[in-house]
Each structure stands twice: as structure tokens, then as C-alpha cells.
Amino acid sequence: MATINNPTSLSRPITKSLLTKPFRITTPTCPKLFRTATNSLHKPLLIKCSSNSSPEKETGNNLKDKLSGFVDKQVEELLNRDENKLLLDGLEKASERVEKAKRELAEIERQELEAKQLRDFVNQLETRASEIADCQQEILAAKAKVEEAEQSLSVSTDGDILGPEGINKNEERWESVKAASISAIVGTIAGLPFSFTQVSSIAQLILPSATTFISCALFGVTFRYAVRRDLDNFQLKSGTFAAFGLVKGLATLAGGPPLELNPESFFSHAFDGAVYVSENLLIFAFAAVSLDFCFKMRLLSPFPMKRTDS
16 A cells, blocks of 8 residues: 555645655555566665656656556545545534634624724714703803893883783783773663662662672773774673673572572572673673773773884
């Protein structure tokens, strides 16, 4: 059997290089070619190829080709052996593991680079967050100054305080007082005939007249703020005085004798309630008409008042 020093690195160029040097065959693998030499010599045969003459050159070329084919055959046999296949498979697997390790190393390096970039980005965000917080504080301070300026501008030149919509509160209060006075005077005068039917002396007239005066004053203020500038809305105006008349008439009925569980008491309270409600409806109706007349004659200003720019 032939002995080869490096079987894993055998190839055709290696075989050609071997032919230029002496080589040793310990076991005769080709009997026809080396039978005489092996029978006469017990030591290894040394063959050296030379090119001194053309017959020797041709013989050397034939020998070289035969040895090359023989070596190739031996290499194929070595590679086809099971143990060599296992070694080659192990070598391929090891190469795959190396390549896999290289890919994993490259992936780790890429992840480290991304993590570094992410840390840099986070640091930038933190820096910008602190800058944004400083800007927000400056904005709050500026907003407070703007509010102070708006409050200072809300005071007019003559000291009148203006509301958020440019409403002069002092003038609006004065118009409300005027509306309450007109409504109270007209309502009290309209209620005197009804009061005369219920009292027998002037002293007894004070309480109902005062009650009518106060309720009509409140009605005048409410009527002005309820109707506002919608002076042609009849449903709104009539609903306002009807609500006041109904509430005051039922309150007057509740202040009378208690209701008893019999038909006479029931009909008596129903009649009295209708009378009280009707009286108060008329009183507040006169007050509403007087206020509407004053609005249309420009004696009163509806809410809100129109401001003229100087």
C-alpha cells in the first residue's frame, strides 16, 4: 500500500511536482512495472527523471502519465473512504460553523453600532427636552404678562371696567337699574286696583304694594337680560311675564287658607288661584309692555349695549 505524507492536500499540480523529486514506494502496487526492481532490491526504489536523451524523455513522459493516473486513482480511493468522508464532512461543518460565527459576529457589531446610535439619539432628545422645558417656562411667563396686559387694557380711560366681550359693566348695571325702576313703578300702579279690592285701609295696602314693587323690579331686570336684542320675539317676551305671573299667583294662593278634602274647598281654591294668577299676569303684562315701549323709544338700551368707537 502507498504511503502519502499529506493526503488532504493532494491534487494534479502536486503530483507533477512529485515527479521532479525522488519518491519512495515501500509496497509494489504496480507489479508489471516494478517486478524486476522489487525482486532484486529489498530497499526502497529511487527513480529520478532526467531529460538527457529523447528516448529517455519519452519513457519518462509515459512513466509520468502512468504515475499521475495512479496517484489520481489513489487520491480518489482515499477520498471515497468512509473515514475520509467523515473527515471531509466534519471539515465542511466546521467551515459552516465558522461562517455562521462570522455572520453572528457581524450582526453583533451591527447591533452594537445601532445601540450606540440610539444612545446618542436619546442623549439628543434629553437635551432637547430640557430646552423645551425652558421654553415652556418662558411661554408661561410671557402668557402671564399678556394676561396682565389684557386686564390693564380692560380698564377704560374713564375708569369703567369692560367685560370679556367689551361690555361696560357700569353702564349695563345702570341700564338694569332703570329697567327695574320702570317695571316696578308700572307694575305697582297696575296692581293698585286689585289691592284696593282686598284691603279696607291704607295701612293694609303697604304689604301687597311692596310685594308687587319688589317682584316687578326683579321682573324688569330679568326681562332685559332674557329678551336682550331680540325685541320682535313675541313668544320670548310673553313667556317671561307669564312665568312670573303664574309663580306669583300660585304663591299668593299658597299663602291663603289650607285646602280641605271636600268639593267646596277644592272649587274655592281653584277659583281663588285663577283670580290670583290672572291679576299677576295682568300686572307683569303691563310691566312688560312698558319695558318694550322704552326699548323701542330708545329710553332703555337692551342687553348688551352697543358701543361706539371713539
